[in-house]
Amino acid sequence: MSQTIKTTFQLPIGPIHPALKEPVAFEFEIDGEQIVDVSVALGHVHRAIEWAGQRRNPIQVLYLAERICGICSYCHPMAFALAVERIADIEVPEHAQYLRVIHGEIERMCSHILWAGVAAHEIGFDSVLFLTWELREKLLDLTEYLTGNRVTKGISMIGGVRRDITPDMYPKIQETLQVLKDHFEKLRRIFLEDKTFKMRSKGCGILTKENALKLVAVGPTTRASGVKKDVRLDQSYFAYGDLDFDYVTPDVLTGEVNGDVYDRIIVRLLEVKQSISLIEQCLEKMPPGPIVSEPKMAKLLAKLKKAEGEAIGRMEAPRGEVFHYVKMNANEHVYAWKVRAPTYSNIMPWVPMLKGQQIADIPIVAASTDPCMSCTNRVIVIENNKTLTLGKEELHQRSIQKTRRLQA
């Protein structure tokens, strides 16, 4: 007589799609549908970007940094530029500081609105995906108008920015902001009051304030848990010191902090509103002046060749704090360059978030920190020596089925 023994089984997810910027492998311990334990392994795709950067001069590295991430294609080169400016002692003109804020905030809105669409897609609400991406299209048009490109903007320069925003460009910016403002109420209603969203996001993927502090979460992930952390306010850079804004935590709207997926939606939506107000303040307060401290590129190159020292550049990217360490030793090339992207800090908080959740919740919980979502591209379930592969499609189907079940 054989006796059946109830046991947990392992569910490995990843290592993932090669197109990912932050590839990651999960090992879940599953009891039925419940997640008992998670372990996360990093470092599966190494692109040697830092190595390549050490064979280039700082101006060339700007364009390399731009290609670290497609969504954060502005904050990476800017964080690098901040570090280099500190080493070479370059002062950025005030007008350029405001321009830098405007571009940064446009990128933040693009990223948050894109994220909102992805989050809706993860729970099987695809009509919202198209609504949000329609808005993002307007922002991309504005980005193209201001910088010349839609995604890799090529706007950053050491000592300033490369393109000016003149008063005759204001109407187009204001028009786009007005479209966003008009749609904001609609977005708020759909994301915060819709039954489907509430069911799937409330009480799901909870990160307590204690855990957020302990695991050093950054950006909207940590602010949704009630931690007041924002590099724009903590260490004022660019023109953020002159602007009027405050930490966005979910209690601003609801009066309580739960640290769940719903709170992360609130934080990101409110940050879109905050970004609109920041851009408007910039357009109002921006003083005239040069856009770059040294317009002659050859002179700038010569100056950077003589620069010596080390510095860090910190900046609030849409997903959290981005950190660049640069060392130069009076050589043509950068001596050392280290990048820490915000998703790296937001990996560990996944562990407490995912514990006790269901398999169908993995997509939305993992997506709630705004990582690269290709982690769910390939899942292998090994059960009783039988291998069964759960693709992204099947995981997505499971997620949709859960929504249906809850609605029934």
Added chain:
Amino acid sequence: MRFSMLPQVFAQMFKKPFTNKFPAKYTPSSTTQFIDDVTTGKTQIIPPVGTPDHFRGKIQYDKEKCIGCKLCLQVCPSDAIEYKEDEKKIRIFLARCTFCSQCNDICPVSCLSMSNEFLLADTDKYSKDLIVE
């Protein structure tokens, strides 16, 4: 609220699609035939969405103005520019170009500029269209 997206979805049904059907409304049964028809003028392609001002497209190179100072080689992030020692002029490989226009900024005699041309797909990365000299 149960069906907050429903009014939006109905409104969307009667809107004109946003997508520009470039280069043809439907996939032609034969692509080569379609290209032939376009070149002989039998059919017309639906034009792409226009580019904004100061768009960074294919590089234009004014060879006469170039003084061969090699400054553009120093800033090109992808090493797309080659220096021709004998002529003291440059050659740009667009297959490597990232279209950042940094070489335009540093050029002391402004012999480089960006055009609006962006349809640069080719099967050969060393084809004549992708090398500017």
